[in-house]
Amino acid sequence: ETGVTQSPTHLIKTRGQQVTLRCSSQSGHNTVSWYQQALGQGPQFIFQYYREEENGRGNFPPRFSGLQFPNYSSELNVNALELDDSALYLCASSPPGGDGTGELFFGEGSRLTVL
Amino acid sequence: DQQVKQNSPSLSVQEGRISILNCDYTNSMFDYFLWYKKYPAEGPTFLISISSIKDKNEDGRFTVFLNKSAKHLSLHIVPSQPGDSAVYFCAASALSNYQLIWGAGTKLIIKP
Numbered sequence: 001e002t003g004v005t006q007s008p009t010h011l012i013k014t015r016g017q018q019v020t021l022r023c024s025s026q027s028g029h030n031t032v033s034w035y036q037q038a039l040g041q042g043p044q045f046i047f048q049y050y051r052e053e054e055n056g057r058g059n060f061p062p063r064f065s066g067l068q069f070p071n072y073s074s075e076l077n078v079n080a081l082e083l084d085d086s087a088l089y090l091c092a093s094s095p096p097g098g099d100g101t102g103e104l105f106f107g108e109g110s111r112l113t114v115l
Numbered sequence: 116d117q118q119v120k121q122n123s124p125s126l127s128v129q130e131g132r133i134s135i136l137n138c139d140y141t142n143s144m145f146d147y148f149l150w151y152k153k154y155p156a157e158g159p160t161f162l163i164s165i166s167s168i169k170d171k172n173e174d175g176r177f178t179v180f181l182n183k184s185a186k187h188l189s190l191h192i193v194p195s196q197p198g199d200s201a202v203y204f205c206a207a208s209a210l211s212n213y214q215l216i217w218g219a220g221t222k223l224i225i226k227p
Contacts, residue, residue, distance in 0.1 A: 004158070033214070042119070042204055042217030043159070056213040090158055101147040101166075102208030102215050106158030 004029075004107035006091050012113045013081050021076040021110045023091030031055070032074040033104060034066060035090040043090055049074055078112075086114045118142045119207050121218035129226050134192040136221050138205030141186060145207040149215070150179060150190050153202045162203075163190070192223075200225045 005024045013019050025032050031050045035043035045058035049068035063079040072093070078085055088111050092104035120139045128134045138148070146167050151159035165172040165179045165188065172179050178191045192199055205218040 035215075040219065042121075042206070042219045043215070044217070045214035048213050058214060092158075101164045102149060102206070103161050103164060104215065106160070108156065108158045 004091055004093050004105055006089075006107035006110050008110060009108065010111045010113075012115060014115050015081055015083060017081050017114075018077065018079045019081060019112060021078075021089050021091075021112070023074045023076070023093075023107060025072045025074070025091075025093035026095075026105050029093035029095050029105065030072050031094045031096075032068055032072065033092045033094070034074070034076045035092065036060075037088040037090060037109070038084075039087070046076070081114045083114050086112060088112075117218075118216050119205055119218040121205055121221050123221050124219070125222040125224065127224045127226060128195050130197060131194045134190075134195045134199065134223055134225070136190040136192075136203050136205075136223065138188045138190075138218055139186060140188075140207055142207070142209075142216075143183075143186070144209050145216075146210045147208045148179070148181060148188050149206045149208065150177075151204045151206060153204060153220070159204060195223075195225045197225050197227060199223060 007022045033048040034046040037043040047057040048055045052068045065077045068074045088109040090109045092106045149164040150162040152162045153159045163177045181188045202220045202222050204220045206215040
């Protein structure tokens with residue numbers, strides 16, 4: 001069974017640039033969520049995708065957008081990067097129906113640094 | 116507005132002793148509480164959860180206790196082992212919602 005994989009693992013961008021982060025969900029999982037974890041804080045929910053549609057969104061501006069593809073993989077796009085966007089971006093997947101507890105399966109994350 | 120709080124940034128425990136990690140929450144609508152463990156350069160991994168209708172859940176060395184009246188939960192690890200050294204996050208979810216609300220984490224250090 002293949003777990004959640006994310007790419008790239010590290011990247012450096014400058015203010016105003018755009019970035020795309022990628023995620024392959026765990027085999028059999030059809031729901032993907034993205035979280036932002038700033039240094040010293042817990043992860044913050046960005047949005048969730050289910051069946052290629054955004055299924056919920058946290059308190060993030062529209063310059064954070066995403067996609068889910070038919071194979072359930074997903075992208076997170078951030079436009080007009082700001083210094084505060086520097087963080088670890090975590091992708092998590094969950095199986096069809098889930099178990100109701102909210103258990104998620106995480107990738108190792110993409111560390112974004114904005115200079 | 117922090118709905119889930121972990122007030123201890125770090126905790127140091129002797130190997131073999133009990134580790135107790137604490138978490139407080141403010142939203143009485145949460146249905147499940149989860150504990151995740153995170154090693155450096157890895158994503159969080161699920162450890163144990165508890166439903167809001169229970170007060171205790173046990174899995175091997177890990178036990179989670181829930182006190183709904185105090186809006187408090189704790190994770191007990193007995194006995195503590197060196198491999199338990201990691202950052203532990205408390206998270207909460209509501210069945211009507213789709214997101215996990217996380218605390219800031221507690222770094223657990225197990226001393227030999």
